[in-house]
Amino acid sequence: MASLLQPDRVVYLVRGEKRIRAPLSQLYFCRYCSELRSLECVSHEVDSHYCPSCLENMPSAEAKLKKNRCANCFDCPCCMHTLSTRATNIPAPLPDDPTKTAMKKAYYLACGFCRWTSRDVGMADKSVASGGWQEPENPHTQRINKLIEYYQQLAHREKQERDRKKLARRRQCMPLAFSEKYGLGTRLQRQRSGAPISNLAGLSLKEGEDQKEISIEPAPALDEVEPLPEDCYTRPISLPEVTTLRQRLLQPDFQPAGASQLHPRHKHLLMKRSLRCRKCEHNLSKPEFNPTSIKFKIQLVAVSYIPEVRIMSIPNLRFMKESQVLLTLTNPVENITHVTLAACEEEDPDEINSTAKVMVPSKELVLAGKDAAAEYDELAEPQDFQDDPDVVAFRKSNKIGFFIKVIPQKEEDGDVTVSFKIRHDFRNLAAPIKPSEEGGDTPAEAIWLTHHVELSLGPLAP
Amino acid sequence: MSDYPTFPKWRHNETYLVQTNRKSLIYTAAETYLKPVDPCCPRTVVHPKARIIAEAGPIVIGEGNLIEEQALIINSYPENITPESEVEPKTMTIGMNNVFEVGCVSQALKIGDNNVIESKADVGRNVILTSGCIIGAFCQVNTCEVIPENTVIYGSGCMRRVQTERPQPQTLQLDFLMKILPNYHHLKKTVKAGHNAS
Numbered sequence: 001m002a003s004l005l006q007p008d009r010v011v012y013l014v015r016g017e018k019r020i021r022a023p024l025s026q027l028y029f030c031r032y033c034s035e036l037r038s039l040e041c042v043s044h045e046v047d048s049h050y051c052p053s054c055l056e057n058m059p060s061a062e063a064k065l066k067k068n069r070c071a072n073c074f075d076c077p078c079c080m081h082t083l084s085t086r087a088t089n090i091p092a093p094l095p096d097d098p099t100k101t102a103m104k105k106a107y108y109l110a111c112g113f114c115r116w117t118s119r120d121v122g123m124a125d126k127s128v129a130s131g132g133w134q135e136p137e138n139p140h141t142q143r144i145n146k147l148i149e150y151y152q153q154l155a156h157r158e159k160q161e162r163d164r165k166k167l168a169r170r171r172q173c174m175p176l177a178f179s180e181k182y183g184l185g186t187r188l189q190r191q192r193s194g195a196p197i198s199n200l201a202g203l204s205l206k207e208g209e210d211q212k213e214i215s216i217e218p219a220p221a222l223d224e225v226e227p228l229p230e231d232c233y234t235r236p237i238s239l240p241e242v243t244t245l246r247q248r249l250l251q252p253d254f255q256p257a258g259a260s261q262l263h264p265r266h267k268h269l270l271m272k273r274s275l276r277c278r279k280c281e282h283n284l285s286k287p288e289f290n291p292t293s294i295k296f297k298i299q300l301v302a303v304s305y306i307p308e309v310r311i312m313s314i315p316n317l318r319f320m321k322e323s324q325v326l327l328t329l330t331n332p333v334e335n336i337t338h339v340t341l342a343a344c345e346e347e348d349p350d351e352i353n354s355t356a357k358v359m360v361p362s363k364e365l366v367l368a369g370k371d372a373a374a375e376y377d378e379l380a381e382p383q384d385f386q387d388d389p390d391v392v393a394f395r396k397s398n399k400i401g402f403f404i405k406v407i408p409q410k411e412e413d414g415d416v417t418v419s420f421k422i423r424h425d426f427r428n429l430a431a432p433i434k435p436s437e438e439g440g441d442t443p444a445e446a447i448w449l450t451h452h453v454e455l456s457l458g459p460l461a462p
Numbered sequence: 463m464s465d466y467p468t469f470p471k472w473r474h475n476e477t478y479l480v481q482t483n484r485k486s487l488i489y490t491a492a493e494t495y496l497k498p499v500d501p502c503c504p505r506t507v508v509h510p511k512a513r514i515i516a517e518a519g520p521i522v523i524g525e526g527n528l529i530e531e532q533a534l535i536i537n538s539y540p541e542n543i544t545p546e547s548e549v550e551p552k553t554m555t556i557g558m559n560n561v562f563e564v565g566c567v568s569q570a571l572k573i574g575d576n577n578v579i580e581s582k583a584d585v586g587r588n589v590i591l592t593s594g595c596i597i598g599a600f601c602q603v604n605t606c607e608v609i610p611e612n613t614v615i616y617g618s619g620c621m622r623r624v625q626t627e628r629p630q631p632q633t634l635q636l637d638f639l640m641k642i643l644p645n646y647h648h649l650k651k652t653v654k655a656g657h658n659a660s
Contacts, residue, residue, distance in 0.1 A: 079616065113598070113616055113617075114598075114614055114616045114617070115596055115614045115616070115629075117627070119627070239622075240613075240622060
């Protein structure tokens with residue numbers, strides 16, 4: 001059954017700052033700390049920006065300048081799909097001879113999903129295929145730019161004052177609260193939630209320019225507000241003409257209420273990010289720079305280091321009756337792995353979700369290494385493992401199927417969940433091998449890792 | 463029911479050329495029952511494996527239509543009426559230049575001109591499509607209404623909007639298909655009486 005292979009059926013517990021339960025496919029493994037890491041216990045860093053439709057790479061400074069939008073691609077204002085440029089032939093008078101007409105190509109933007117075209121908004125067809133389309137000007141741009149400049153100057157000035165105070169009163173221990181107000185994200189500041197605007201200080205003025213005093217006028221307060229039109233309550237609404245909230249808020253500059261004012265916007269850039277372990281500062285995931293490439297330079301994902309437990313078949317589960325569940329264990333590394341399973345202790349703080357008692361096999365399970373060439377190698381000798389048929393159902397290259405016994409304890413409507421600990425040996429090939437005293441090559445030391453696994457076995461049989 | 467032509471067992475790729483009036487090419491696989499499609503759909507191309515089932519009444523198809531593979535145009539009995547009871551047969555009318563894309567199901571009794579029913583869309587019996595409507599892919603429209611002109615129904619929530627232009631008739635594609643399809647499908651002339659060979 002395909003539903004048994006859903007990723008959230010088997011979750012592993014990550015002991016980081018928070019206890020997170022996530023399927024193994026979504027976890028990373030730091031092989032320097034020898035621990036599982038989830039997306040919440042790593043720091044995310046932006047690698048590069050790229051446009052998802054034209055796949056054009058952009059350095060971060062240029063992206064910031066263009067407000068994280070692509071210059072060539074547009075989004076449909078109606079359904080947010082990517083717009084494509086279409087051409088039609090229109091008769092146009094030749095520039096030399098006004099009486100004759102020739103077929104000229106005119107380009108317009110069209111959406112393939114909702115059939116919106118740029119002619120709907122009144123944008124004239126352009127004669128160039130790309131680069132002719134302009135976004136409408138925001139009427140408040142000047143005021144906003146002035147406000148930004150003023151606040152940049154203010155931030156810079158305050159930062160200088162604080163630094164001066166810091167130097168003057170260095171003997172008193174300054175708490176962290178006295179660091180930059182609109183400061184950059186240093187490691188300490190980043191960990192505090194609710195950090196204030198951090199990008200303004202990056203764009204702060206240079207030293208020599210802070211002589212120019214920028215002053216702004218406060219926003220004028222109006223007494224009278226524009227009255228509503230008289231037929232506001234009586235006019236029948238034509239629903240296709242009214243924009244939805246989503247369409248409106250995607251254009252915060254204008255927020256048009258009518259569909260005839262929805263102009264296309266440039267497409268948002270996406271970014272590639274790299275992940276870094278917070279404890280040891282090593283990179284866990286670093287993608288390639290090229291947006292067309294999906295490979296990684298560094299990819300320390302958990303599925304390639306930790307044996308994966310999957311559910312293979314579940315019999316009918318009945319309240320307080322023992323049933324056998326068939327699980328599989330897959331070995332991702334190339335050397336033989338020894339796995340021991342243990343049921344959770346009585347007062348285990350991790351075991352909050354389980355609703356059934358489980359009896360795991362007490363013997364050690366041996367998993368063969370993953371041999372990439374095994375399917376092509378016909379002369380491979382079948383490995384001889386002495387398997388107890390009560391415990392091991394089958395064995396296939398680096399996979400093994402084994403039974404566990406489950407006794408559901410609660411007769412409620414939810415899923416039966418079961419948890420146990422899995423202990424396996426891990427050979428750390430990343431750590432530098434210390435030269436042994438005998439002078440020979442010692443294999444990497446095996447350390448034993450324990451993980452807490454929870455399985456969701458589905459509801460009780462009616 | 464005895465009006466259905468009895469087709470011999472077909473091999474997989476064979477299609478069936480039913481030649482009606484001029485310039486009409488209907489390629490059908492064994493599953494097409496053309497009872498009784500009036501012989502008046504010139505310039506219509508019906509792809510293999512399309513099904514046009516006229517169960518509860520005749521289907522009249524206009525010209526210039528494009529009915530793609532696995533499309534199902536069915537004039538069926540309403541659900542709560544058993545086939546035995548006497549029901550007046552209602553004619554299903556389909557206008558000109560419509561496109562029924564792959565896998566769509568259309569039970570609408572009246573379809574106007576220049577409509578496009580996209581892939582896997584489902585149009586119910588009580589819907590009346592006027593002109594220029596586009597029913598988006600996988601949209602199910604089984605309300606009881608007349609869809610105004612130039613409406614586009616799209617998206618998983620079946621959002622609607624009105625477009626300013628009607629979709630263009632697919633003349634280029636129709637010409638292309640009429641030339642190309644005979645090259646790629648086996649044709650078998652029907653022995654049915656009452657149809658004029660072109």
